[in-house]
Amino acid sequence: MTEPVQQFASDNYAGICPEAWAAMAEANQGHHPAYGDDVWTQRASDAFRTLFGTGCEVFFAFNGTAANSLALAALCQSYHSVICSDAAHVETDECGAPEFFSNGSKLLVAASADGKLTPDLIRGFAAGRRDIHFPKPRVVTISQPTETGRLYSLEEIRAISATCRELGLVLHMDGARFANAVAALGCSPAEMSWQAGVDVLCFGGTKNGMAVGEAILFFRRDLAEDFDYRCKQAGQLASKMRFLAAPWVRMLESGGWLANGRHANDAARRFAALVAGAPGVELMFPVEANAVFLRLPSATQDRLRARGWRFYTFIGGGARFMFAWDATEEGVAALVEEITRG
Ligand SMILES: *Cc1c(COP(=O)(O)O)cnc(C)c1O
Numbered sequence: 001m002t003e004p005v006q007q008f009a010s011d012n013y014a015g016i017c018p019e020a021w022a023a024m025a026e027a028n029q030g031h032h033p034a035y036g037d038d039v040w041t042q043r044a045s046d047a048f049r050t051l052f053g054t055g056c057e058v059f060f061a062f063n064g065t066a067a068n069s070l071a072l073a074a075l076c077q078s079y080h081s082v083i084c085s086d087a088a089h090v091e092t093d094e095c096g097a098p099e100f101f102s103n104g105s106k107l108l109v110a111a112s113a114d115g116k117l118t119p120d121l122i123r124g125f126a127a128g129r130r131d132i133h134f135p136k137p138r139v140v141t142i143s144q145p146t147e148t149g150r151l152y153s154l155e156e157i158r159a160i161s162a163t164c165r166e167l168g169l170v171l172h173m174d175g176a177r178f179a180n181a182v183a184a185l186g187c188s189p190a191e192m193s194w195q196a197g198v199d200v201l202c203f204g205g206t207k208n209g210m211a212v213g214e215a216i217l218f219f220r221r222d223l224a225e226d227f228d229y230r231c232k233q234a235g236q237l238a239s240k241m242r243f244l245a246a247p248w249v250r251m252l253e254s255g256g257w258l259a260n261g262r263h264a265n266d267a268a269r270r271f272a273a274l275v276a277g278a279p280g281v282e283l284m285f286p287v288e289a290n291a292v293f294l295r296l297p298s299a300t301q302d303r304l305r306a307r308g309w310r311f312y313t314f315i316g317g318g319a320r321f322m323f324a325w326d327a328t329e330e331g332v333a334a335l336v337e338e339i340t341r342g
Contacts, residue, residue, distance in 0.1 A: 002308075006331030008271075009310040011177070011264065011290060014324035015208030019256040020247035025209070027246035036060075036241040044248040048203075048217060053190050057224035059216040060244045061236040064089070064176045067202040067214040069097035070234055071141060074202065074227050075170050076105040080138035082172075083108045083125050087115035087147045089314070091247055106135040110341035112250060114285070115146040115316075116156070119163040126167040140164050142146060142190065143174040144181045148284075148316045149179055149268070149291025154196055161197020170223065171197055176204035176214070180262030180289040194219035205248060209260045209325040213244040260325035265289035271336060278340040284318045293318045296339070304338055 007013045014337040016024075030037040045058040045103045061067040068090050072082055084091050087108045090098045091112065098107060117140065128138040142160060145151050152160070164171045173193065175181065178201070193201050199220045205213040218224035231237050240245050251257040261312040275294065282295040294311055296304075304311070304319075312320045321335070 002309055004294055004328075004331070006328060006334075008281065008323060009312060011207040011322040011324040014209070016144060016211045017256065017325050019250045019254055020210045023250035024243055027242045032242055033311045034239045034241065035237060036245070038242040038245070039246040040242040040249055044215075044245040044252070045070055048215060048254040050190055052193065052217065052219075054194055055221070056194070057218040057227070059224075059227055060147045060233060060238065060241065061214050061216060062212055062238065062244070063206065064174070064202060064204055064214050065094045065097050066234060066236045067216050068174050069094055069101045070227070070230050070236065071200050071202055071216050072098045072105065072141065073102035073170055074230055075139045075172065076102045077138075078103040078105055079124075079231045081106045081135035082139045082141055083110065083117070083122055083137055083169070083218050084141045085110055085112040085115050085117050085143070085146070087112060087311045088141065088146055089176065090141055092147070105138075105231060108135070108137065112269040114150055115143075115148045116150060116152060117142055117160060119159050122160065122163050122169070123167070125342040126169060130135050131158065137167070137169060139170045139172055141172040141174060143176070145177050145184070145289040147289070148293055149289045150285060151184055151288040154191060155183065157192065157198065158186070161251040165197065170199045170220075172200045173198045173202070175201050177207055177261070177289060179208045180265055181261075182248060183216060183261035184289050185259055193217070195237050199223060205251070207324070208251070208257055210247045210251070213247065215248065220279040224311075233288055261270070261290075264323045264325055264327060267294060267323035267332055268292050268321075271321065271332050274332075275339050283317065290323045292316055292321045292323070294339070295319075296323065300339065303341075304323060307338060309335065309338060310337060
């Protein structure tokens with residue numbers, strides 16, 4: 001039996017895209033200042049400010065868990081709380097890192113039908129208890145797209161940020177797949193972030209095709225005070241920072257970030273169309289970005305696994321298939337063939 005050539009268990013199974021790889025090779029010439037005092041880190045930060053059309057503060061971390069949890073920690077005192085959905089990565093997949101790095105800020109987890117927060121859910125926490133016995137709500141965090149591949153529309157984000165403003169809350173966006181969301185909504189990065197009232201954004205590079213690295217953007221610059229120290233203390237200040245930064249320069253300046261997001265979304269949509277309607281196969285959620293969740297007969301799941309296919313079933317309650325920047329027609333077709341065999 002041959003292993004499948006491509007796997008769709010996670011978008012992180014993919015390798016490094018050509019732009020990011022070339023940028024690392026280019027940065028690998030000669031000696032350069034360490035700890036972010038290099039030309040690539042400056043250029044990457046400027047490229048973010050150009051792309052978003054605003055003078056945000058930019059930082060880099062190795063992964064999304066660190067980016068999210070350090071950003072949330074920067075926004076909270078230990079007695080504060082963070083409102084999130086029950087499906088949020090910060091709640092289900094970061095091993096308590098947001099609470100750890102914030103010295104105990106509590107996550108207030110809202111039961112949500114589709115993994116999305118709403119103004120009403122936020123209000124339920126933030127306006128419900130205001131007494132001194134309850135951890136004071138301070139931040140709202142939303143994942144765009146969500147962990148099950150759903151999107152907040154611009155109107156939904158604006159409604160959430162209006163609620164945050166009214167209640168004195170800061171709005172954080174977990175954009176581990178920010179590129180997929182921008183590609184899917186066809187809006188600008190600015191429209192989906194600061195113009196919609198997002199104060200702090202974690203912009204994912206890894207799932208977008210880089211080896212490593214997420215950017216943390218503070219649109220409210222006052223909230224970024226001492227964030228560089230926080231990154232350093234948490235072991236997230238890369239000494240050879242240029243290898244985190246250089247791929248961003250190339251990805252942002254070439255538009256590769258958006259092309260990769262679009263490619264992944266297209267593959268997910270194509271896959272969903274090809275398996276929908278096959279016997280026993282049920283699409284669990286609308287396919288809005290690069291994730292497809294299927295309810296599959298257990299015999300089909302067993303056969304897929306026996307034939308070397310990998311997929312998770314602990315997220316969203318079904319079989320999850322994620323499509324990356326490099327998903328090929330043949331790779332997708334092979335999975336379709338295996339699933340639709342019955
Ligand atoms: C992948 C992901 C992250 C980051 O995860 P790391 O493994 O820590 O890089 C954050 N949020 C969401 C929604 C994700 O899917």
